Amino acid sequence: MAENFDVVVIGSGPGGYSAAIRCAQKGAAVALIEKSHIGGTCLNCGCIPSKSLLASAHVLLSAKHASLMGIDIPSASPNWLKIQQRKDAIVAGFRKGLAGLVRANKIKIFNGTGTATAPGQITVRTDAGQTHLAAKNIILATGSKPIEIPAFSFDGNTIISSKEALELDSIPQSMLIVGGGVIGCELACVYSAVGTKVTIVEALDRLLPNEDKWVGQLLEREFKKAGIDVLTSWQVTSVDTSAGPAKVSIGDSQAIEAEKVLVSVGRKAICDSETINALGLKTKNSVIVVNDKLQTNVAGVYAIGDAVGTTYLAHGAFAEAEVAAENAIGGNAKIADYSLIPRAVYTFPEVASVGKNQQQCENEGIDVEVGRAFFKANGRSVGHNETVGEIRVIREKAGDKILGVTMVGAAVTELAVAARALIGSSEKITEVSFPHPTVSEVLKEAWEDAFGISLHTPPKA
Ligand code: FAD
Numbered sequence: 041m042a043e044n045f046d047v048v049v050i051g052s053g054p055g056g057y058s059a060a061i062r063c064a065q066k067g068a069a070v071a072l073i074e075k076s077h078i079g080g081t082c083l084n085c086g087c088i089p090s091k092s093l094l095a096s097a098h099v100l101l102s103a104k105h106a107s108l109m110g111i112d113i114p115s116a117s118p119n120w121l122k123i124q125q126r127k128d129a130i131v132a133g134f135r136k137g138l139a140g141l142v143r144a145n146k147i148k149i150f151n152g153t154g155t156a157t158a159p160g161q162i163t164v165r166t167d168a169g170q171t172h173l174a175a176k177n178i179i180l181a182t183g184s185k186p187i188e189i190p191a192f193s194f195d196g197n198t199i200i201s202s203k204e205a206l207e208l209d210s211i212p213q214s215m216l217i218v219g220g221g222v223i224g225c226e227l228a229c230v231y232s233a234v235g236t237k238v239t240i241v242e243a244l245d246r247l248l249p250n251e252d253k254w255v256g257q258l259l260e261r262e263f264k265k266a267g268i269d270v271l272t273s274w275q276v277t278s279v280d281t282s283a284g285p286a287k288v289s290i291g292d293s294q295a296i297e298a299e300k301v302l303v304s305v306g307r308k309a310i311c312d313s314e315t316i317n318a319l320g321l322k323t324k325n326s327v328i329v330v331n332d333k334l335q336t337n338v339a340g341v342y343a344i345g346d347a348v349g350t351t352y353l354a355h356g357a358f359a360e361a362e363v364a365a366e367n368a369i370g371g372n373a374k375i376a377d378y379s380l381i382p383r384a385v386y387t388f389p390e391v392a393s394v395g396k397n398q399q400q401c402e403n404e405g406i407d408v409e410v411g412r413a414f415f416k417a418n419g420r421s422v423g424h425n426e427t428v429g430e431i432r433v434i435r436e437k438a439g440d441k442i443l444g445v446t447m448v449g450a451a452v453t454e455l456a457v458a459a460r461a462l463i464g465s466s467e468k469i470t471e472v473s474f475p476h477p478t479v480s481e482v483l484k485e486a487w488e489d490a491f492g493i494s495l496h497t498p499p500k501a
Pocket of ligand 1: 051073090153347355357
């Protein structure tokens with residue numbers, strides 16, 4: 041006999057748990073199925089642990105550079121065990137809190153592997169046996185896994201994914217990172233700060249290839265200053281782990297030895313083939329196909345988050361969860377403009393962007409004016425000795441509309457939502473009061489510069 045629910049959510053990452061809570065808040069009877077730890081990739085092996093390690097790395101670098109601020113710290117060194125313990129405690133704390141929150145919303149949690157066996161029918165499998173659930177609506181939020189390179193697949197010890205890289209039990213002497221995207225660059229900052237010799241090999245011509253060229257170039261310049269070797273337009277062709285450190289061949293001519301090889305070349309949606317076949321779900325390039333209401337081709341079945349391959353971001357999954365939850369309980373919501381979901385990279389310096397970048401505008405033939413402002417001219421940033429980077433604001437000349445903002449600098453990820461809100465606001469920038477002195481004033485200057493009215497930029501010739 042199946043237990044009945046209004047909505048069954050498979051997967052408890054940011055997409056799944058937030059969809060479950062939203063449905064429950066609106067009075068639905070909800071079940072949430074999770075085969076591993078509650079919180080998904082984000083909480084257990086993604087956003088939260090990586091930001092904990094980055095925070096420790098940041099404190100270490102600040103301590104090492106403290107004399108520049110007039111503070112003498114005789115020596116600062118990483119205690120890796122404590123850094124890891126702190127990270128684990130943060131993750132464990134949030135797991136406990138999230139499980140409590142889900143239960144407080146009267147959502148029934150099933151620990152096991154969920155498979156949809158027919159529309160409205162779900163089986164939860166555990167080592168102890170099977171439980172059958174029935175639901176008016178199903179939300180698939182099964183997430184993603186790291187992409188593996190067949191020529192040198194993960195061995196969990198020397199050739200590792202981000203998951204293992206977050207939980208190494210000692211600081212490696214050297215690490216070669218295959219892929220200069222978001223995760224590779226963030227982990228490069230962690231390990232370089234604690235003393236690992238880091239080399240990044242990126243096949244394209246720059247780091248963070250999805251951002252404008254200047255972003256990757258600026259980051260590469262700062263990484264090189266920090267001692268990180270960056271090889272762009274190169275590909276790793278093979279990795280030999282037969283003895284001692286791995287021997288990594290790059291192109292036809294180069295070889296580098298590394299204790300760890302972190303392969304970080306993107307993530308791949310997890311689509312459970314049993315569910316796909318049982319429901320007849322449409323997939324494309326291994327992601328579940330959905331429309332702008334997050335509906336799959338099967339009535340009453342929604343899919344969200346990394347499983348649909350749209351943003352590969354936790355807050356992208358949150359945004360999709362809102363829409364799917366609304367629709368699963370009888371609403372009629374649609375996902376808004378995906379480009380307005382901010383992108384944040386927590387490197388040293390940080391990178392954040394929202395809307396279109398300059399390259400996209402050029403590709404689309406849009407005539408733009410680019411406003412620029414620099415952290416070295418900002419009082420708070422100079423006081424903090426964090427003067428690297430700039431903000432660029434892209435204005436469509438024809439309509440005087442701001443199309444996008446790209447930022448590189450300390451803590452710019454905290455400015456991403458301000459940029460997003462300003463794009464959506466009808467107020468003029470001169471009507472918005474920015475507290476002084478704050479780093480956010482750089483955003484105001486760049487925004488004004490896009491209209492040729494920056495107060496603190498000399499008139500252009
Ligand atoms: P997930 O979080 O992957 O959750 C899916 C869950 O479903 C998992 O718990 C899985 O066990 C469960 N599951 C799968 N199949 C089944 C099944 N059949 N039955 C039961 N349970 C199942 N994003 C950001 O926005 N900001 C960041 O700073 C950031 N940093 C990251 C750092 C790293 C190192 C990594 C790897 C990722 C990072 N991300 C970041 C990406 C972010 O973690 C993901 O985009 C986000 O977790 C996707 O959420 P989701 O709910 O779609 O899936």
